[in-house]
Amino acid sequence: MEPQTKSALPGRAAAAHGSDRSHRSERSDCSESVGSTQIERFLEENPGYRETAIFDDLRAREFSRLDHQRHVYLDYTGGGLYTETQVRQHGEFLLTHVLGNPHSSNPSSLDTTNRVESCRRRILEFFNASPDEYCVIFTANASHALKLVGESYPFEAGDQFLLTFDNHNSVNGIREFPRAHGARTTYIPIVPPDMQVDEARIGEYLERARPGGHNLFAFPAQSNFSGVLHPLEWIEEAQAKGWDVLVDAAAFVPTNRLDLGAWHPDYVALSFYKMFGYPTGVGALIARWQALEKLHRPWFAGGTISVASVQADRHYLAPGAQAFEDGTLDYSNIPAVELGLDFLDSLGYDRIQARLKPLTGWMIEQLLAMEHSNGSRLIRLYGPSGLERRGATLAVNFVGADGEIIDQDEVQERANQRNISIRTGCFCNPGAGEVALEISKRELTACFRSSPERMSYDDFRDCVQGKGSGAVRVSLGIASNFADVEAFVELAKSFIAA
Numbered sequence: 001m002e003p004q005t006k007s008a009l010p011g012r013a014a015a016a017h018g019s020d021r022s023h024r025s026e027r028s029d030c031s032e033s034v035g036s037t038q039i040e041r042f043l044e045e046n047p048g049y050r051e052t053a054i055f056d057d058l059r060a061r062e063f064s065r066l067d068h069q070r071h072v073y074l075d076y077t078g079g080g081l082y083t084e085t086q087v088r089q090h091g092e093f094l095l096t097h098v099l100g101n102p103h104s105s106n107p108s109s110l111d112t113t114n115r116v117e118s119c120r121r122r123i124l125e126f127f128n129a130s131p132d133e134y135c136v137i138f139t140a141n142a143s144h145a146l147k148l149v150g151e152s153y154p155f156e157a158g159d160q161f162l163l164t165f166d167n168h169n170s171v172n173g174i175r176e177f178p179r180a181h182g183a184r185t186t187y188i189p190i191v192p193p194d195m196q197v198d199e200a201r202i203g204e205y206l207e208r209a210r211p212g213g214h215n216l217f218a219f220p221a222q223s224n225f226s227g228v229l230h231p232l233e234w235i236e237e238a239q240a241k242g243w244d245v246l247v248d249a250a251a252f253v254p255t256n257r258l259d260l261g262a263w264h265p266d267y268v269a270l271s272f273y274k275m276f277g278y279p280t281g282v283g284a285l286i287a288r289w290q291a292l293e294k295l296h297r298p299w300f301a302g303g304t305i306s307v308a309s310v311q312a313d314r315h316y317l318a319p320g321a322q323a324f325e326d327g328t329l330d331y332s333n334i335p336a337v338e339l340g341l342d343f344l345d346s347l348g349y350d351r352i353q354a355r356l357k358p359l360t361g362w363m364i365e366q367l368l369a370m371e372h373s374n375g376s377r378l379i380r381l382y383g384p385s386g387l388e389r390r391g392a393t394l395a396v397n398f399v400g401a402d403g404e405i406i407d408q409d410e411v412q413e414r415a416n417q418r419n420i421s422i423r424t425g426c427f428c429n430p431g432a433g434e435v436a437l438e439i440s441k442r443e444l445t446a447c448f449r450s451s452p453e454r455m456s457y458d459d460f461r462d463c464v465q466g467k468g469s470g471a472v473r474v475s476l477g478i479a480s481n482f483a484d485v486e487a488f489v490e491l492a493k494s495f496i497a498a
Ligand SMILES: Cc1ncc(COP(=O)(O)O)c(C=O)c1O
Pocket: 077, 078, 141, 142, 143, 144, 168, 170, 220, 222, 223, 224, 248, 249, 250, 251, 271
């Protein structure tokens, strides 16, 4: 069941965004621009896709800039796209309210405080999180939320930080805090080509929690590299074995429902622009109250204390979330988060999945079928080749007829020429890249030894004999349609050697 739509802002986003089924049409999004046999085959294989015509209407109404500019946007894991309604409604809101800094106590400030508190409640409601169990800390983005946990977690000598290989660098970077306190960091391997953790081994790693110590386990609910969906069942299993669990939900929540009534991670990090494009600059750490108590802030700032004294050289932290919100919140943008959540609720994750799964499946099928004239495969896919345990993000490399990987920069350039937005490189996820490209620890260590200070990405890539840790990433989202997928398929075809 999807959560109920609520809005505290002018106009209800749900209605404005077309939850009204009378807008539905049976028109196919691709009839104008894609070869009819392809779409016919696609629809034959995926009859349920016709039921998602609401997204075609949405695309025409809310994302028309894509088609007006002939832009194929395939980087939703980089950033989601906002609807026109979100921007208009937020603009209207700003033009009709007097918002003051919430640290004051005047009428404009009190209004802002109410908006911010309303948004906190809405976020909890969206994720079905009980206010008795969870609180929302506003951050600048997911990285900031992750850093708050890392810097405040009470690592001591002998404690442990455990994480999967395929984390974003903003999770990898947490390892510098345990290192500074003499605690140990351990990575759980992922196994190519599926890029999943060997289920038989996860229990073994989780058994290693230090009794009575501080043990932090982090994993991405969806890998931003391979699109792999890691089992949320790990949360309870890890907690039962003595771990505090940090779920990086940044790449997961744009297209998957995170139900914090069903799953109870200690800490969840996310960025709202990845979910619905606007506003940028606002993320959240959603933390269990009891897990929050475990964190010790290494400093204080304006807004995070109830009392601080210069002469007495003491301070008292403010209670709860406030102790973690340094300085002034992005209070003019925070109300726009409610609009975005209303928009997602108006669609519902079930419908988003019904739209994106067939498109993802089709794209995988098309790409994996491509062969050079010598019979060798064009595409190397990193991640599951089926739809089980994967999201709508694909990481691939293009392989030439000679068996060599085609430089990702060449793919990027050709995509740019066609006005297709994809992502190339390692997507800030070096562990997954190293596994995908089979770069050994020995090779990597040798490169780091060769230049102890700094090295550019290109020099490092040369050092590991051109392997880099790069790939090509295509990620789908709410405005995606069949024509977008076909544009990428056609781009791929252009690399087939005759
Ligand atoms: C899985 C994951 N975690 C964390 C981040 C960091 O997000 P941000 O750059 O918004 O802080 C990203 C960004 O791509 C991500 O995909």
